[in-house]
Amino acid sequence: MVPGRSRIVGDSPVRKDAFEKVTGKARFVDDLSVEGAWVGRTVRSSEAHARLRAIRFDPAFDWSTVVVVTAADIPGENVIAAIADDQPCLVDGVIRHAAEPVAVIAAPDDRTAGEALRHVSLDTESLTPVLDHESSDQALKSYEILKGDVERGLAEADLIVEGTYRVGHQEQMYIEPQGIIAIPRQDGMLVQGSLQCPFYVHKALTRVLGLAGDEVVVAQTVTGGAFGGKEEYPSMIAAHAALAARKAGRPVRIVYDRREDVRATTKRHPATVRHRTGVMRDGRIVAMDVEVVMDGGAYVTLTPVVLSRGTIHAAGAYRCANTRIRSRAVMTNTPPNGAFRGFGAPQTLFAVERQMDRVARALGLSPLEVRRKNLIGVGDTTATGQLLTDSVGAREVLEAVATAGNVELRHAELENKPRVDGAHLARGLGLSVYLHGAGFTGSGEAHLRGKAAVALGRDGRFEVQVGSTEMGQGARTVLAQIAAEELGVPLDDVDVVTPDTSIVPDSGPTVASRTTMIVGSVVREAAAALGAELGAAYPSLELRAAAREHAIERGPLRVLREYRPPPDVRWDDAAYRGDAYPVYGYGANVVEVEVDLDTLQVEVTRCLAAADVGKAIHPQLVEGQVQGGTLQALAWGYLEELVLKDGRVQNDRMTNYLIPTTLDTPPIETILVERPYVRGPFGAKGVGELPMDGAAAALASAISQALGVEVDTLPATPERLLDLVRGSR
Amino acid sequence: MIHASTTAITRPRSLDEALAALEKSPGAVLLAGGTDLMVAWNAGERHLPERVVDLWSVPELATIGVAGDALHVGALATHSRIVGSPEVRAHAPALAEASRTVGAAQIQNRGTIGGNIANASPAGDTLPVLLAMDATIVVASRARGERPVPADAFWTAYRRTALAPEELIVRVEIARDRPQVLFRKVGTRRAQAIAKVSMALSLRRSAGGAVEDARIAWGSVAPTPVRARRAEDALRGKPLDAASIGAACAALPQDISPIDDIRSTREYRLHVAMAILRRALSGWVG
Numbered sequence A: 001m002v003p004g005r006s007r008i009v010g011d012s013p014v015r016k017d018a019f020e021k022v023t024g025k026a027r028f029v030d031d032l033s034v035e036g037a038w039v040g041r042t043v044r045s046s047e048a049h050a051r052l053r054a055i056r057f058d059p060a061f062d063w064s065t066v067v068v069v070t071a072a073d074i075p076g077e078n079v080i081a082a083i084a085d086d087q088p089c090l091v092d093g094v095i096r097h098a099a100e101p102v103a104v105i106a107a108p109d110d111r112t113a114g115e116a117l118r119h120v121s122l123d124t125e126s127l128t129p130v131l132d133h134e135s136s137d138q139a140l141k142s143y144e145i146l147k148g149d150v151e152r153g154l155a156e157a158d159l160i161v162e163g164t165y166r167v168g169h170q171e172q173m174y175i176e177p178q179g180i181i182a183i184p185r186q187d188g189m190l191v192q193g194s195l196q197c198p199f200y201v202h203k204a205l206t207r208v209l210g211l212a213g214d215e216v217v218v219a220q221t222v223t224g225g226a227f228g229g230k231e232e233y234p235s236m237i238a239a240h241a242a243l244a245a246r247k248a249g250r251p252v253r254i255v256y257d258r259r260e261d262v263r264a265t266t267k268r269h270p271a272t273v274r275h276r277t278g279v280m281r282d283g284r285i286v287a288m289d290v291e292v293v294m295d296g297g298a299y300v301t302l303t304p305v306v307l308s309r310g311t312i313h314a315a316g317a318y319r320c321a322n323t324r325i326r327s328r329a330v331m332t333n334t335p336p337n338g339a340f341r342g343f344g345a346p347q348t349l350f351a352v353e354r355q356m357d358r359v360a361r362a363l364g365l366s367p368l369e370v371r372r373k374n375l376i377g378v379g380d381t382t383a384t385g386q387l388l389t390d391s392v393g394a395r396e397v398l399e400a401v402a403t404a405g406n407v408e409l410r411h412a413e414l415e416n417k418p419r420v421d422g423a424h425l426a427r428g429l430g431l432s433v434y435l436h437g438a439g440f441t442g443s444g445e446a447h448l449r450g451k452a453a454v455a456l457g458r459d460g461r462f463e464v465q466v467g468s469t470e471m472g473q474g475a476r477t478v479l480a481q482i483a484a485e486e487l488g489v490p491l492d493d494v495d496v497v498t499p500d501t502s503i504v505p506d507s508g509p510t511v512a513s514r515t516t517m518i519v520g521s522v523v524r525e526a527a528a529a530l531g532a533e534l535g536a537a538y539p540s541l542e543l544r545a546a547a548r549e550h551a552i553e554r555g556p557l558r559v560l561r562e563y564r565p566p567p568d569v570r571w572d573d574a575a576y577r578g579d580a581y582p583v584y585g586y587g588a589n590v591v592e593v594e595v596d597l598d599t600l601q602v603e604v605t606r607c608l609a610a611a612d613v614g615k616a617i618h619p620q621l622v623e624g625q626v627q628g629g630t631l632q633a634l635a636w637g638y639l640e641e642l643v644l645k646d647g648r649v650q651n652d653r654m655t656n657y658l659i660p661t662t663l664d665t666p667p668i669e670t671i672l673v674e675r676p677y678v679r680g681p682f683g684a685k686g687v688g689e690l691p692m693d694g695a696a697a698a699l700a701s702a703i704s705q706a707l708g709v710e711v712d713t714l715p716a717t718p719e720r721l722l723d724l725v726r727g728s729r
Numbered sequence B: 001m002i003h004a005s006t007t008a009i010t011r012p013r014s015l016d017e018a019l020a021a022l023e024k025s026p027g028a029v030l031l032a033g034g035t036d037l038m039v040a041w042n043a044g045e046r047h048l049p050e051r052v053v054d055l056w057s058v059p060e061l062a063t064i065g066v067a068g069d070a071l072h073v074g075a076l077a078t079h080s081r082i083v084g085s086p087e088v089r090a091h092a093p094a095l096a097e098a099s100r101t102v103g104a105a106q107i108q109n110r111g112t113i114g115g116n117i118a119n120a121s122p123a124g125d126t127l128p129v130l131l132a133m134d135a136t137i138v139v140a141s142r143a144r145g146e147r148p149v150p151a152d153a154f155w156t157a158y159r160r161t162a163l164a165p166e167e168l169i170v171r172v173e174i175a176r177d178r179p180q181v182l183f184r185k186v187g188t189r190r191a192q193a194i195a196k197v198s199m200a201l202s203l204r205r206s207a208g209g210a211v212e213d214a215r216i217a218w219g220s221v222a223p224t225p226v227r228a229r230r231a232e233d234a235l236r237g238k239p240l241d242a243a244s245i246g247a248a249c250a251a252l253p254q255d256i257s258p259i260d261d262i263r264s265t266r267e268y269r270l271h272v273a274m275a276i277l278r279r280a281l282s283g284w285v286g
């Protein structure tokens, strides 16, 4: 279809899930009333590293009133299936972090379950934990990307600029904590809950329960946010609930409260990134040598792929002939880190963007000039040697924020402003530009071959059947828009079914900014094929009429399609070279701050966010993604800090792990850039993660200018800034 | 969570009934808005008591008004009502300002000044203001009737108060002729933030400009809300100039004893306390 003709794509209709959510009709997992359901609670370790000798059950409690599940009750394998299969479902022998599940207790009600929990103790023998990733020597994965000759590039450079950057954990803090209900059935197990990836949970359950694929059904309930946090951990909770349900012979629901959720579930990986950059006097970068260390936590989980994305993004949105990126993820005795919006890229992009400011300062150039000189564009190659051929909005997003933010002038003005003794406020401006690979890394999409179906129902309406989940981001609406546009029917004629592994095909997980771009393209193909079939059956009828006729005369019709990776996308997994992603989204930020010199509190006074999303299928939702992601990035930059002591989370509540309130949210001026991607549906590229990538660096840069220091560690809390300011005197 | 089977709740309808209930079972926990208690119970930080006396329906405790030379704020006055009260705004605007920074709207609708005072957290936002205003906290028991306690003598140690087991807080009295108070709260974010440092400051100056009286009170920098008496002394009798301001700031570290905790560091708190005191004194007008 010609983009100019579309009425549904590019418009911002009311979200499909708006009414039920706004009116409180939406049923979250904790709201479901399930006959005879018991409550499950988790017994956890409190030590970071120990040998588990025994679990003690205090005889003062009447254990006949509850059901207890330990590792010994697992009928299948004691493993939460992931990349390395190293994480047990319940500890059997060695405790590796301080919130590790050891047993599950199911009871008729909350109170009994809580009582029981208080009567369990662990008999352990302490082991010495590794708590700091910089001192861990247990690498679980490493990569090396080589392009050109970095040593020669450094030797030829006029100047070598070095910097070390550190970022901390980040908690997803979705509104709805994690929860699952498991319902035993004659022929297996039904599991429903708040989750991102029903087929991940499905696979994990078959392994733990020792059941066949068709004996396990996983269905999503209305999900109140995820941000990556419900990508892998729901497999753990589902396994616990299912084991308890199996033993109790009745449904068991496990819903975490906020504290348990913050203590136990996955977070963004802390990281340390070192840069050595060779530059010429004229501002050209001739060598980039980058070293990345990420903290994987106690188990492998998704860390290898998080590290992979972080590694590939470590050179940022710049062209450089000689690049070396060496990365490793190490294990520590802390709760495993995992998926979080951006998936490793925010960490390394923060570092490279701060490094670009250092380069600018070293050369006496403005941050904008240095970026303009080295920005990647069509015809350039990335660190992995990927030649960029189209849909490259890097220049547009940078120039868009530069113009709107009057960056050239403002930056110079603030730079040259004299410092006044006793002044109350200091101002600064920061800039960032970045890219984000859309879809799975490397050969991921080729291996996965995500499927999607579009079906005509008996009522003459259409249904999109995908495994992709709605978690607040708007997938249900956008996928319906794509199908409706392609079929040429009103949006109301198209529904997207709630993912249920017994109904929908496996479209792959709802991660990696891939849902609109990858799954959406398969949905579009399926819709086109269905439309063609209806057209062929009733050539004289309009599609809507043909659909009704077909439904009445011949019944329902369903077309299934699967993703075919473009033949010219090539990736060499062994050498880590080639087309790392089918395409990239591009983003840029300008952040202006005012720092209170008495308290070192930072206020963002202006924030611009430009995003090249290919095509905004639903501009309002895209803007929502950009604003929410930008805020999350700002907060990671100055506010959010997870405090661990002896490997235990100290601030496990919303009263001490602080996220921004409305009053802390600056107006975020969004600029959408559309450089269509020919293979995306209607030109769309992924947008979910992109806005998480750059605002923290722009913020740190603005604070750096305001205070005359270099902010290299996040979050830039007032306490850290005080140390920096004192150190610079 | 409250389990009715283990906790008996009494709901008096008058001050007399409340005092009687308390006399009958001293040590019963008084419940006002519950915004401190419910959190502590739910988090397991406090055990559920056997007896709770719920003050929410005692009308005498809820009034705000002027009586003679003083502003009277009932213990059950919520932060929302304090913020909205014309009397408070007229006679003690800094108290309204402090109440406005407590939690957010929902908390302000339930949380009371009596609860803030009795909870005795060093971070309680109204407490430094009450100290700076030289407020009187009027408590009462059935046996002894009313007993005025100066704010200066109310918070005795970390989370300890001068309140006896059979007593409750009836109201706060603030003299109407007090000089204005400047309130400053430094939190981690702009709303819903517990203070890392808070300051309430009042000065009375002679016609000649010398400081006749200074009250400088602090939150979150000691086990209790505290006055900075050495800093106050450094100002008293002096003109407000670079020398006296410098002396007051230099004396401040001996008045306060901030610590490292989950919200901030000792270093930061000291720095900020001195910086905001200097800023406030330097910009002082009137």
Ligand SMILES: Cc1cc2nc3c(=O)[nH]c(=O)nc-3n(C[C@H](O)[C@H](O)[C@H](O)COP(=O)(O)OP(=O)(O)OC[C@H]3O[C@@H](n4cnc5c(N)ncnc54)[C@H](O)[C@@H]3O)c2cc1C
Pocket (backbone or CB within 6 Å): B029, B030, B031, B032, B033, B034, B035, B036, B037, B038, B039, B055, B075, B076, B101, B102, B103, B104, B107, B110, B111, B112, B113, B114, B115, B116, B117, B118, B119, B123, B124, B125, B126, B163, B167, B168, B169, B170, B192, B193, B194, B195
């Ligand atoms: C989300 C949240 C945010 C908050 N933010 C802030 C903040 O920013 N600043 C701040 O200062 N506080 C804050 N608080 C704490 C709390 O809201 C205040 O301390 C509030 O004023 C307490 O009043 P209450 O009526 O709810 O007290 P309650 O919880 O009912 O009682 C607190 C204590 O006071 C006792 N008590 C209550 N009334 C009397 C009385 N008349 N006589 C004797 N004893 C009495 C109770 O027995 C109990 O020990 C916050 C709380 C929450 C949950």
